[in-house]
Amino acid sequence: xxxxxxxxxxxxxxxxxxxxxxxxxxxxxxxxxxxxxxxxxxxxxxxxxxxxxxxxxxxxxxxxxxxxxxxxxxxxxxxxxxxxxxxxxxxxxxxxxxxxxxxxxxxxxxxxxxxxxxxxxxxxxxxxxxxxxxxxxxxxxxxxxxxxxxxxxxxxxxxxxxxxxxxxxxxxxxxxxxxxxxxxxxxxxxxxx
Numbered sequence: 001x002x003x004x005x006x007x008x009x010x011x012x013x014x015x016x017x018x019x020x021x022x023x024x025x026x027x028x029x030x031x032x033x034x035x036x037x038x039x040x041x042x043x044x045x046x047x048x049x050x051x052x053x054x055x056x057x058x059x060x061x062x063x064x065x066x067x068x069x070x071x072x073x074x075x076x077x078x079x080x081x082x083x084x085x086x087x088x089x090x091x092x093x094x095x096x097x098x099x100x101x102x103x104x105x106x107x108x109x110x111x112x113x114x115x116x117x118x119x120x121x122x123x124x125x126x127x128x129x130x131x132x133x134x135x136x137x138x139x140x141x142x143x144x145x146x147x148x149x150x151x152x153x154x155x156x157x158x159x160x161x162x163x164x165x166x167x168x169x170x171x172x173x174x175x176x177x178x179x180x181x182x183x184x185x186x187x188x189x190x191x192x193x
Contacts, residue, residue, distance in 0.1 A: 003070065003071075006063075006066050006070070006185075007067050007182070007185055007186055010063040010064060010067035010181070010182055011182055012059075013064075014060070014178045014182055016056050016059060017060055017174060017178060018175065020039075020042070021039055021171050022034065022171075024042050024053060025037075028042055028047055028048055028050075029041075029044075029047050029048060029099065029100050029101065032047075034167050034168075035167050035168055036163075036164055036165070036166060036167050037100060037166070038166055038167055038170045039053060039167075039170060039171070039174065040092065040096075040114065040118055041097055041099075043056075043092075043093060043097065044096055044098060044100065044106075045096045045097065045098060045099050045106040045107060046101075046104045046106055047099050047100070053093075054093035054094075055093070057089050057090065057092050058090050058093045060086075060089055061085075061086040061087065061088075061089030061093075064082065064178075065083055065086035065087075067182075068181065071185050074193070075193070078132065078135060081124055081127055081128040082128060085121060085125050085128055088120040088124060089117075089121050091117040092114060092121060095110050095113040095114040096110055097111055097114050097115075097118075122152070122173075126149050126152045126156075129145050129146075129152060129180070130145070130146065130149040132145040132184065133145040133149070135193055144180070148176060148177065151173075152173055152177060155169045155176075156169075156173065159173075
């Protein structure tokens, strides 16, 4: 698969993510709030149209690995972190979050595994961003990588400390994180390593 094709598949998965994050709530659980609820809750157990969010998670996880693998060919540590990130995102789709309405029957074991993989996804992305600061040659790219890592941490903290806006904070993380990954995995960035 050519570099351009790998990047294009990742860009398409990103476009799908943005559309699904902002449009699917209208077709999800009636009490779903774009402001309060997370994307995991869009893909939750016993939730209408959850399969759409879960396919999006799988597409993002796999395409991020494919887009970044060759780009990082001389950096095996970053490759491993990227695989952990992408794989855990796929697992988030397989093991699903509890529904918003917990009076509906659901599998709590599956929810706990989902939460574990969601945490691994966030942690591995943050480690990846900080690790890229040591890979780039140019100071500008190093600073951007550090800032992305810092914002990922701060927005994650906001998700738990100001939970009424968890949906907004998480969507900001996703737009920033995957946008940055597309930026660094573009063929023009290869010269910067």
